[in-house]
Amino acid sequence: MAWETLQAPSGLATPQPITVRAQAIPARHSFPEHAHGWHQMVYAISGVLTVASEGHSFAISPEQAVWLPTGVRHRVGSLLGAEFRSLWIADEAGRGLPAAPTVFAVTPLLKALIVEAAEIAGAEDRDGYAGRVTDLIIDQLRRAQPLPGALAWPRAGSSLMALCEALYADPTDPRGPRMWGAELGMSERTLARRVEAELGMSLRSWRRRLRLFKAIELMGGGLDVTRTALELGYGSTSAFVYAFRTEMGCSPQAYMRGRSAFSSVPLRREAPARQAGAQSA
Template sequence: MSISSHAPTSAPGGLWKEVPVPPLRTLPWPVVARSQHLAAGERFPPHAHDWNQVVFATEGVLQVTARNARHVITPQQALWVPTGMVHHTGAVSAAAFRNLYVADDPALGMPDHCAVLDVTPLLRELIVELGQVRAEDDADYYAHLCALVTTQLRRQRQHVRHLPWPQEARLQRWCQALHDQPADARSAEEWASVLGASPRTLARHFERETGMSLRTWRTRLRLLRAIEWLAQGRSPTTIAHELGYASASAFNYMFRVEMGMSPLQWRRSRQPA
């Protein structure tokens, strides 16, 4: 599937500026680190690797699209992307991109699907250190770092928190409109009229392609957009309004149910010690 044609994404200003994927034909080590700064709205075009990838940023917010799903990644999180999966990564806000390429190994013990990883302070420092060490200067130390990183990857808590994206054109149009304007209050019946389908048919196709009801999907959408905007420094009150909630307390309740803490508590938990 072509991610670019089936699951377009919106940059902060409405348009993405694509930057080239750095060429790399082989992995000289089990783990290779690559660092790059991305400006807000910059993204890599859809591509795949012959190895696994850990998408991570020490600063900023990343949006990754892979296999009909969108993932929002903030610092203290990373996305595991298995070998061969077409994906593209963009910076929602200016990001210090810290990427790992990880060679396939049966002993890795990592999933064959995308998974969000909680990045511990130890793993974060190992990633940063790996990116600063020249393997040719100290091969033994670099090899030791590679082993520590792969061991730590297995120890990170994994969870699947993504936004499924349909492939059918009308459903894509609907989802993109809701993504761009999450406060849109039009009912499924009103959208059915706009899209030229009966409400029942639309709902059935939506659940078949996303595995979720529209209500559940919109809650997930609002949660991920809230995470993006909280990481950018917007206030919970402003976010509640932009997501279409009647009050800040209603938004706070949704966020607490989904994340186990209030929006402000979540933001504080993501700030460096």
């Protein structure tokens, strides 16, 4: 099934100092590649986004965001649909933040601030409250921790897209490199080289990272540890817990308790776009 392109409106205005955009992205939709004259933080309140920039492409969950410096060409989309939040940040306000695209962890506090900024966007700021929320967001961005282990994702048009989408939909898919090579019309060796070049690791390592990514997504959606282990194809709950602990340094239960340290932020579905200022992805 082909992806469809979302139209990015014209007439963009420079953020003063932050513009927040909220939009629901349908499944298999993406914005065309483009760049801004300001910084951007790409984030999904729910669902998973794919973000491509400067030869790299990532899938990010609601625990992650991507920082895109001014002028960096990028493409944003969603395989299964997502509640998209985009923060445009003026150059001056973003001074000192990374000079290259960066994936970083989103704390519960930063998530709550992003949701609040979207809620009050466009309202009159009589008592300076919006300005204080903006200052806190910038402060949280400066404290954000980079995530070198983000899930790599193939760029649009890549021959690996079918493979990665199939494994994302079903992490238990038993096909190995030989069968996938035949499926994609290439030798096992050629497939291995292509995966290493585009994803930066072996197919086996990518599948292991995909399982971890999906585990966090599934548990965040309410599945318990045992059901998550079964969904991901682990032979037992203990095998899943061991694999999770090896990668994350804590058990799945401890990870989810940490996520729940702050109260859940109530969300509501919004119109296709709602923000202060102009629009774009």
